[in-house]
Amino acid sequence: QQQLHTASTSWAWAQSVAQRNTLPATSRRGEVLAAVAAHQVVVLSGATGCGKTTQVPQMLLEDWIARGAGPDCNILVTQPRRIAAISVAERVAAERCEPIGEHVGYKVRFEHVDVPKGRGRIMFATVGTVLRRLFNDADLAGVSHVIVDEVHERDVNTDFLLVVLRQLLRRRPELRVIVMSATLDAKFFADYFKEPRGGGRGGGEKGSGGGPGG
Numbered sequence: 739q740q741q742l743h744t745a746s747t748s749w750a751w752a753q754s755v756a757q758r759n760t761l762p763a764t765s766r767r768g769e770v771l772a773a774v775a776a777h778q779v780v781v782l783s784g785a786t787g788c789g790k791t792t793q794v795p796q797m798l799l800e801d802w803i804a805r806g807a808g809p810d811c812n813i814l815v816t817q818p819r820r821i822a823a824i825s826v827a828e829r830v831a832a833e834r835c836e837p838i839g840e841h842v843g844y845k846v847r848f849e850h851v852d853v854p855k856g857r858g859r860i861m862f863a864t865v866g867t868v869l870r871r872l873f874n875d876a877d878l879a880g881v882s883h884v885i886v887d888e889v890h891e892r893d894v895n896t897d898f899l900l901v902v903l904r905q906l907l908r909r910r911p912e913l914r915v916i917v918m919s920a921t922l923d924a925k926f927f928a929d930y931f932k933e934p935r936g937g938g939r940g941g942g943e944k945g946s947g948g949g950p951g952g
Contacts, residue, residue, distance in 0.1 A: 750835045761789030767797050779931040781917045781924045790918050792830050795860045811858035815885040816865045820846045826864040865895045881916045890919040
C-alpha cells in the first residue's frame, strides 16, 4: 500500500493514469472487478486497442493492494506468443512507473524476469510455459487469477489449457479465471466452463460480450 501511495503522488504516475483513463477498458473498472469478485469465470470481449490486455491485470492488482491483500495477489496472464508476453510485461511495468521485476514479470522459454516473493505480481507467460508449469504444479499453487488472453487465436495448446483450467476450478474454488479476446462468443465460453460443474454450483460464470471494456 505504501508503494502504491508513493507512486500515486508522483508526476509520472499522474501522467500514466491520465493516459490509462483514456482507454475504454478503464471506464469499465468497477464492472470488471465486481464480476471477478462474484464469479469464478469471467469472459471479457473488447475491440483491439481497448486496453483489456494491459488494464485488467492492473485493475485486479491495484484492487488487492488497496484492500491490504497485495502480497496474496498472483496474476498469471497467458499470451499466444513469446514476443507478446515480453513486450506486454514491459509495457505494463512502464505504465506502473516501475522497473520490470518489481511487480510485473514474464516467463517464456529460456528467459524470465521474476518478481520477489512477498509482493503482488502480474506474470505474463506463453501458453506453453503455463502448460509446462501445470505438469509440475497441477494446482497452480499461490496463483489467485489466471487470465487467458487472445483466446480467439485458439490452437491445440490453448484448447488444452482451457480443459485443464476447467478441471482445476473444481479443486480450487477460490481461483478466478478471466478469458479475454477481441472477438469471441462469450456465451460459448461461459457455457463451456459451466458444464462440468453440474447442479448445486451454478451461477459461477459470467459472460460479457461485445462491450468496449473487455
